């Protein structure tokens with residue numbers, strides 16, 4: 001499995017990644033990382049650090065995960081949701097044109113992915129100060145601009161992405177900021193979190209946005225309930241049950257349901 005961007009290590013771009021096996025232990029680690037105190041970027045880093053077994057050919061560490069470019073982090077969060085069994089999300093909406101309700105399905109594995117452009121993770125923007133060298137923003141950069149209003153955040157993020165200390169102190173016009181944004185977009189890997197669909201009644205086209213960080217909201221309640229049902233039947237320990245691959249846990253739950261049906 002390959003990242004659309006990748007990490008640089010020993011002068012080489014490394015795109016390989018792997019998640020830990022999809023057991024209850026992994027689900028619990030993800031739920032705990034998601035529930036930890038801290039900002040959204042910090043929680044994404046905690047979840048990915050817990051979930052990855054391999055990042056660019058080495059075990060993941062907090063700094064590397066926090067320093068991944070935003071596109072790679074969104075990509076990994078979507079792939080993690082699929083790895084933990086989420087295939088699709090349904091959204092129920094009311095058509096703004098005709099007022100009819102309809103359901104719309106987004107498939108996690110079909111989310112389009114744009115690989116990084118030439119020069120990744122660096123870019124150059126033509127600004128009023130000449131060409132300025134840039135690097136793509138990371139989770140750490142996102143975290144650094146939290147709490148600023150949108151215009152301030154755009155400018156602060158652009159400055160952080162400038163490679164040169166002196167360049168960071170230059171005044172940046174709106175046109176400069178646009179040039180920086182465009183240059184970064186051209187090399188940034190991306191996941192297509194927007195999808196369009198037509199209303200089945202009137203044909204009006206609607207755009208939907210998929211939250212790439214959706215699995216942060218899952219919680220562990222279902223997992224506790226499943227451990228409880230299996231423990232109550234088989235008297236295995238919590239550790240033993242969480243160590244089961246997700247698919248095997250599901251089979252035991254199916255058998256428990258079946259047995260209950262036969263009794264009832």
Ligand SMILES: [Zn+2]
Pocket residue numbers: 095096097098099100199200201202203204
């Ligand atoms: Zn409609």
